[in-house]
Amino acid sequence: MIGYIRLELLRVVRDLTFVLFGIAMPVVMYLIFTNLGLAPGDEREVALYLMVSMAAYGGMGAAFNNGTGLGEDKALGWLRQLRLTPLRPVTVIAGKTVTGMAVVVPAIVAILLAGTLINGVSLSPGRWAAVICLLWAGTVPFTLFGLGNGYRLTGQAAGIANFAAGMALAVVGGLWLPTDRFPGWLKAISDWTPARAYADLARDVAFGQAPTARAALILLGWLAVFGLYAMYGYRRAGERS
Amino acid sequence: MSVNAVTLTELTKSFGTVRAVDGLTLDIPQGQTLALLGPNGAGKSTAIGMLLGLSAPDSGTAEVFGGGPQAAVRAGRVGAMTQEGGLIPRVTVRELVGFVAGCYPAPLPVDQVLATARLTGLAGRRADRLSGGQAQRVRFAMALVGDPGLLVLDEPTAALDVEARREFWEGMHHFAARGTTILFSTHYLDEADDHADRIVMISGGRVVADGTAKEIKRVTALTTVSLTVSGETAWLARLPGVSAVEIRGGRARLRSTDSDATVTALAEARAIRDLEVSPADLEDAFVALTAAPLPPTPETSAAR
Numbered sequence: 001m002i003g004y005i006r007l008e009l010l011r012v013v014r015d016l017t018f019v020l021f022g023i024a025m026p027v028v029m030y031l032i033f034t035n036l037g038l039a040p041g042d043e044r045e046v047a048l049y050l051m052v053s054m055a056a057y058g059g060m061g062a063a064f065n066n067g068t069g070l071g072e073d074k075a076l077g078w079l080r081q082l083r084l085t086p087l088r089p090v091t092v093i094a095g096k097t098v099t100g101m102a103v104v105v106p107a108i109v110a111i112l113l114a115g116t117l118i119n120g121v122s123l124s125p126g127r128w129a130a131v132i133c134l135l136w137a138g139t140v141p142f143t144l145f146g147l148g149n150g151y152r153l154t155g156q157a158a159g160i161a162n163f164a165a166g167m168a169l170a171v172v173g174g175l176w177l178p179t180d181r182f183p184g185w186l187k188a189i190s191d192w193t194p195a196r197a198y199a200d201l202a203r204d205v206a207f208g209q210a211p212t213a214r215a216a217l218i219l220l221g222w223l224a225v226f227g228l229y230a231m232y233g234y235r236r237a238g239e240r241s
Numbered sequence: 242m243s244v245n246a247v248t249l250t251e252l253t254k255s256f257g258t259v260r261a262v263d264g265l266t267l268d269i270p271q272g273q274t275l276a277l278l279g280p281n282g283a284g285k286s287t288a289i290g291m292l293l294g295l296s297a298p299d300s301g302t303a304e305v306f307g308g309g310p311q312a313a314v315r316a317g318r319v320g321a322m323t324q325e326g327g328l329i330p331r332v333t334v335r336e337l338v339g340f341v342a343g344c345y346p347a348p349l350p351v352d353q354v355l356a357t358a359r360l361t362g363l364a365g366r367r368a369d370r371l372s373g374g375q376a377q378r379v380r381f382a383m384a385l386v387g388d389p390g391l392l393v394l395d396e397p398t399a400a401l402d403v404e405a406r407r408e409f410w411e412g413m414h415h416f417a418a419r420g421t422t423i424l425f426s427t428h429y430l431d432e433a434d435d436h437a438d439r440i441v442m443i444s445g446g447r448v449v450a451d452g453t454a455k456e457i458k459r460v461t462a463l464t465t466v467s468l469t470v471s472g473e474t475a476w477l478a479r480l481p482g483v484s485a486v487e488i489r490g491g492r493a494r495l496r497s498t499d500s501d502a503t504v505t506a507l508a509e510a511r512a513i514r515d516l517e518v519s520p521a522d523l524e525d526a527f528v529a530l531t532a533a534p535l536p537p538t539p540e541t542s543a544a545r
Contacts, residue, residue, distance in 0.1 A: 003343035007332065014331040077326015081383070083295060085344040086317040 067146025071155025100143030151233030345387030374405030
């Protein structure tokens with residue numbers, strides 16, 4: 001398992017364009033939203049709120065991106081090669097999930113740095129630590145969703161599915177626009193999305209509130225669903241060859 | 242009494258209406274080097290996929306060392322080289338082979354395997370920047386680095402030039418001396434002849450011949466004599482040496498075990514028109530072995 005993680009991380013580190021691309025867009029969006037006065041309300045609160053939202057968006061996007069790379073792996077016969085080693089499927093998925101947890105870090109950190117250095121967001125060290133941990137650990141369900149798409153679909157379709165899923169979850173989950181302006185039915189959907197639960201956990205902590213058990217349970221529920229999905233996708237990917 | 246390395250029993254697999262593997266039964270004792278010989282589409286890769294646990298048979302069973310293929314793979318008793326792929330970018334040859342070694346319980350030393358596969362000079366090269374022959378040797382190294390009891394090589398020399406093929410088999414003999422069971426598929430008769438203890442020919446997903454290279458070659462010593470014919474043709478089958486006659490669009494194709502006698506008889510009958518004599522190819526061998534034209538029509542085999 002360590003060997004597999006090492007190998008996958010080597011591949012990521014040697015492909016920095018992939019990492020940088022995932023960072024640039026959320027950072028630019030964050031700076032536009034906060035500095036062009038598009039969002040109403042207290043400037044510092046907006047800077048903090050949007051920092052966490054955009055860090056969630058960036059982390060989620062990087063998590064999905066991690067799965068898109070599987071399209072290449074599949075085309076290269078790498079997945080089949082892995083199935084011919086003694087590695088168990090759950091080990092492969094766990095290894096790839098750990099890789100996903102590494103690739104989300106730059107995306108999240110870039111937004112947090114932009115928030116502090118450019119927009120002057122300040123939090124107590126304990127609150128920083130909690131926000132970072134929640135933003136980081138909360139990407140795991142999305143990583144698994146992205147892996148499931150990557151295993152199950154062909155390269156191009158996986159890329160489109162991951163991009164679309166990331167966008168849809170970002171919008172419906174209220175990462176771009178606050179959900180209190182949503183119509184009732186959309187808000188009802190939003191409340192159950194993993195993106196909303198993920199961002200709410202970190203935002204609550206950032207604003208000094210305790211995170212809700214409801215959000216945690218919703219995110220854990222999706223973790224289980226997407227975990228099974230990734231497993232299903234991997235098994236299916238192996239059967240066709 | 243040791244169990245067979247591989248036991249395939251009545252293995253069947255269809256893709257849509259095409260029955261790729263059709264009741265394949267095969268035992269491979271431990272220590273044997275077996276060539277699975279057949280033309281493209283004979284079902285070699287499909288059979289290998291099932292024996293490696295990559296795909297499930299529609300019916301029948303595949304056993305490796307007396308258990309399920311996946312269990313054998315998980316236990317590190319199987320090393321496999323697929324036809325293509327398996328090489329990822331941004332990783333060196335040594336990193337890739339070292340990673341595979343780390344997956345197995347008792348791997349061979351990576352340096353030794355790189356040397357065996359003649360890759361020592363390429364260890365630091367990115368795995369996606371190799372020639373076809375070099376890439377094939379990396380796949381070979383990945384298959385054997387775990388020191389498996391069963392080594393499965395699916396068309397290991399397909400798409401290689403003569404020199405690369407020779408180099409590949411050199412590395413392979415080095416390893417075969419260890420007593421490992423080796424199964425390789427090929428559509429080159431000479432390759433099966435040179436490198437296997439036993440040759441199993443498959444066609445239409447079934448075993449059509451099973452024996453030593455010598456036994457198989459005797460069958461493939463058939464020659465095709467073809468000529469343009471008109472009118473009554475039944476007499477052709479009675480010519481010396483002729484074992485089968487096929488008439489197609491005014492051409493007769495005679496399969497002959499003694500082409501000299503056949504041609505002489507044709508000359509005596511003053512029947513020589515546009516005569517062609519061609520040595521046996523694999524397809525002729527199959528026709529001779531199966532006494533039926535290739536390939537079996539998929540429509541007649543019941544789709545699942």
